[in-house]
Structure formats: C-alpha cells, structure tokens
Amino acid sequence: MTDVLRLPAERKYADELNALAKDTGDRPPNWVLTPQAVCTYLMGGRASDRTEITPKYVGDRRLIEAAIATLATDRALLLLGVPGTAKSWVSEHLAAAITGDSTMVIQCTAGTDENQVRYGWNYAQLLAHGPSDEALVKTPLFRAMAEGKIVRLEELTRMGSDVQDTLITVLSEKMMPIPELNTAVDAVRGFNIIATANNRDKGVNELSSALKRRFNVVVLPLPDSLEEEVSIVSRRVAEQADDLLLPVPRNVDDEIRRVLTIFRELRSGLTADGKVTLKTPSSTLSTAEAISTMIGGLSQAVWFNKNKLDAEQLAPSMIGAIVKDPVQDSAILSEYVETALRERRNYSAYYSALTRVL
Numbered sequence: 001m002t003d004v005l006r007l008p009a010e011r012k013y014a015d016e017l018n019a020l021a022k023d024t025g026d027r028p029p030n031w032v033l034t035p036q037a038v039c040t041y042l043m044g045g046r047a048s049d050r051t052e053i054t055p056k057y058v059g060d061r062r063l064i065e066a067a068i069a070t071l072a073t074d075r076a077l078l079l080l081g082v083p084g085t086a087k088s089w090v091s092e093h094l095a096a097a098i099t100g101d102s103t104m105v106i107q108c109t110a111g112t113d114e115n116q117v118r119y120g121w122n123y124a125q126l127l128a129h130g131p132s133d134e135a136l137v138k139t140p141l142f143r144a145m146a147e148g149k150i151v152r153l154e155e156l157t158r159m160g161s162d163v164q165d166t167l168i169t170v171l172s173e174k175m176m177p178i179p180e181l182n183t184a185v186d187a188v189r190g191f192n193i194i195a196t197a198n199n200r201d202k203g204v205n206e207l208s209s210a211l212k213r214r215f216n217v218v219v220l221p222l223p224d225s226l227e228e229e230v231s232i233v234s235r236r237v238a239e240q241a242d243d244l245l246l247p248v249p250r251n252v253d254d255e256i257r258r259v260l261t262i263f264r265e266l267r268s269g270l271t272a273d274g275k276v277t278l279k280t281p282s283s284t285l286s287t288a289e290a291i292s293t294m295i296g297g298l299s300q301a302v303w304f305n306k307n308k309l310d311a312e313q314l315a316p317s318m319i320g321a322i323v324k325d326p327v328q329d330s331a332i333l334s335e336y337v338e339t340a341l342r343e344r345r346n347y348s349a350y351y352s353a354l355t356r357v358l
Contacts, residue, residue, distance in 0.1 A: 006243060008103055009056075009096035016041060017097065019051035028072045030148040030190025031098050035068050038097040042090070056093045057086060058232045063218055064090070070216040071098060071150070076171055076193040078156070078215035084286020085220040086232075087196040091152050094194060099149040104140035106151065108159035114166050117141055117159075118176060131180040141193075145176060148190030156195040157204045164211055167193070171214040200284055223287060226272075229260050232287055237294045246298050249309045256294055258350060259314060262341075263290055266322065266332075271340050278336055281322055281329040293317040315353035334358055 010017060017032070020041055025034040033041065040047070042064045044055030057064060070077045071094065079087040095102040106117060115121075119142050125135035144151035156164065170176055174187040195215065197207070207215075223229035233256050241248050263285040265271050269278045283289070296317035301309040323329040337358070341351040 009092050010100050010102055013041075013054075013056075013096070016047070016051065016053050017100070019047035019049055020053065020097075023048045028190070030188070031072075032100045033097050035072055038068050038094070039064055041097045042093055055235075057090055058228055058235075059086075059220070059223070063220065066216075067094060067218045068098075070218070071192050071194070074174065074192075075216045076195065076214060078212075078217045079194065079196045079220055080217050081198060081220035082200045082222065082286065083198050083284045084288035084290075085198075085222055086287070087198070087220055088154055090220065091154070091194045091196055095150040095152055099190065101149055102152070104144045104149055104151045106140055106153050108153055108155045108157075110158060110160065112159045112163055114163055115139075117163060117166055119178065133181070136178070136181075141170070142176065142185060144193075145170070145185050145187040145191050148188030150190075150192050150194055153193060153195040155197065157197040157199075157207060159205065161205045161208060164205065165208055168211055168214065171211075222267075226257070226260060226264060229264070229287055229290070230257050233260060233290050233294060236291045237298070240291070240295050241298055244295070244299070246295075246302050247307055248298065249301065249307055251309060252294070252298070255297070255309055255311075255314060256290070258311075258347060259293055259318065260290055262318070262336075262347075262350070263321075265340060266336060276340060278340065279332045281324070281332045283322055283324045283329065285321065289321040293321050296320075311349035311353040315350070315357045318354065319357050330358060 020033050020037040023034055023037045025036060027034050037047070039061070040053055042055070042057050043061050045053050047053060067077055067079070067090070079091055081087055092102045095104070106112070117139060119139055120137035122135045122137055125132065129135065138146075141151045143149070170187070171193070174191070175184045177184045223232060230253070234253055237252065237256065238248060261272060265278060266281055267285040269280045270276070271278065293314065297309060297314035300313040300316070301307055305313055319333075322333050333354070337351055337354050341347045341354070344351075
C-alpha cells in the first residue's frame with residue numbers, strides 16, 4: 001500500500017510494462033515498448049513471458065491501433081469524443097506505455113496562457129541576470145521536446161484559440177523558438193503530442209483549421225452495448241475502490257447494471273425495450289459519471305450503511321449526475337421515474353429512493 005492517493009499509470013502497472021518491455025521487435029525511436037506491445041497493454045492479453053496484461057480500454061481495437069500508429073509518426077494525436085469516453089484515460093496509458101512517463105501534462109483551461117504552454121521565466125533570475133537558461137522555466141511541452149517524450153494536453157478546446165495556435169510552430173517545424181535567447185529548442189525523436197477534446201462542453205473554443213490539420217483525429221465512442229459498459233464500469237469501480245480502501249460488496253455488479261440501464265435510457269431518450277420515448281436531461285450521463293455515481297454510493301454504504309449497497313445509497317449520487325438544471329432536469333427525471341420505473345419489479349427500490357430524494 002502507498003500513501004499516494006493516485007499513482008500514475010507507469011507506476012501502478014509497472015509489472016505489466018516491465019513484462020511487455022521484454023518483447024522483441026522493432027521500436028520507433030525512444031519508445032519503451034514495441035507498437036504491438038503498446039496495443040496489448042491497452043487492450044489486454046499476454047506478454048512474451050506469459051504475464052497476464054489487464055485491459056485498460058474496452059472498445060474497438062482498431063481505434064487504439066490507429067492512435068498508436070499516429071504516434072509512431074511525426075503527426076500529433078487528437079482524441080475526440082463526448083465526456084466520459086475515456087479520452088484522458090487512454091491518453092495517460094498511451095504515454096505511459098510509449099515513453100514510460102505519463103506525467104508531462106498541461107491541463108487546458110480558459111485561464112491557460114502562452115507561458116504555461118511554451119515556457120516562462122523565473123523573474124528573480126530574470127531581473128538579476130537578464131534572459132538566460134537559468135532563468136527559463138520549462139513547461140511540460142518544452143521538456144517533452146527536449147527529452148523525446150510525449151506531452152498530454154487535456155481538454156485542448158477549453159483553451160483560448162490564440163493560445164491554441166502557439167502549437168502550430170511546434171507541430172509544423174518540430175522546434176520552439178526562444179527569441180529572448182536568440183535560440184530554439186528542437187524536438188528530439190520520440191516527441192509527440194496527445195490532445196483530448198470534446199464537442200459537448202459549453203466552454204469549447206473551436207480549433208483553427210490550421211491547427212486541426214496538424215492532428216490525426218481518433219474519435220472514441222460511447223460503449224455500444226449495456227454489457228460492454230457494465231464491464232468498463234465494473235473494472236474501474238473495482239480499481240478506484242481498491243485505491244480508496246473501500247470494500248466492494250457482492251451485489252455491486254447488479255447495482256451497476258441497474259444504474260447504467262437508467263443512465264442509458266435517459267441518455268438515448270428511449271426505454272431499453274424501445275416502447276417508450278423519453279425526454280433527455282441536459283447532463284451527458286457518461287460512463288465516467290456512472291463510475292462516479294457508483295463510487296459515491298459505495299462510500300456512503302461503507303461509512304453509513306454497514307457496507308450494504310442499495311438504491312438508498314446510490315440515489316443521491318444519481319440525482320447529482322442527472323440533475324444539472326434544477327428545474328428542467330428534475331421534471332424530466334420525475335417523469336422518467338413515473339413512466340419507466342414505476343412498474344418494473346427489479347427497480348422498485350430505485351423508484352422509491354429517487355421519488356423520496358426528488
């Protein structure tokens with residue numbers, strides 16, 4: 001056990017990565033694993049020494065192969081999809097498997113400026129000695145270029161368009177000018193960028209066509225089937241519960257299936273049997289929100305209900321995930337509860353719990 005709340009992927013899965021590193025085969029410059037081994041790490045399988053590799057992504061293998069193939073070239077990768085499609089998760093594991101370091105991250109926000117992307121200055125050094133290498137503050141992008149590693153830009157479209165375009169020179173010329181020092185940093189082989197973005201965020205700043213052309217785009221979809229989504233949520237809930245020292249009750253998979261059924265019906269605007277059309281709330285009800293709902297319910301069950309997980313513990317977290325607009329979404333959920341859940345025998349506890357909370 002470690003005191004660190006969340007280990008980076010390369011530390012948490014160090015045994016798997018070390019086993020895959022033994023695989024023979026050609027590697028692109030500065031890659032820790034072969035492209036085939038990177039794919040095995042993401043999708044699951046066995047290393048050459050028969051070590052079992054757990055799947056990190058459940059979905060279409062061809063999407064992961066396309067992402068890996070892109071990173072083996074000089075083209076940057078943009079992982080696109082609605083919230084909760086594991087863009088950041090895939091980004092982290094790709095960086096961990098390819099360069100052994102997933103911690104070179106820039107979290108893009110409306111307040112991110114050019115200095116946080118390119119480089120900054122230690123102003124005490126700058127005032128005392130003027131522009132110099134010692135006064136330079138190197139960003140993750142700067143260090144990734146110099147060391148031949150991968151930098152991750154999370155939620156690229158939340159960053160202002162003018163700041164986004166500072167990447168064009170880096171992506172086109174594979175160098176970053178430092179005019180204050182009359183020099184530049186050149187990208188070492190192995191350097192690349194993985195960016196994530198979604199088109200459902202109200203704070204989206206569209207990428208310029210010039211910047212968009214410099215990315216290969218891989219779209220990560222929501223899980224197609226209920227079974228696939230149950231598998232994803234079950235695995236991630238087990239991992240997070242282990243990190244948080246929360247015991248997992250035996251009935252967790254049954255409750256995951258019920259929560260996901262509710263989320264998927266509200267998300268699609270149609271009941272699972274296709275008989276009833278539903279209004280959809282403003283929330284995305286993504287796989288990530290289902291995982292958060294389950295973890296919230298588990299915590300409440302452990303600390304307040306003697307580790308018994310049921311609808312009563314999950315209902316508050318479900319309300320938090322579904323109701324983003326207190327007026328509109330509450331009305332939509334109330335209507336769903338009355339029209340879709342009321343007559344379902346296996347959902348009577350959810351009907352009662354949600355009705356009480358609403």
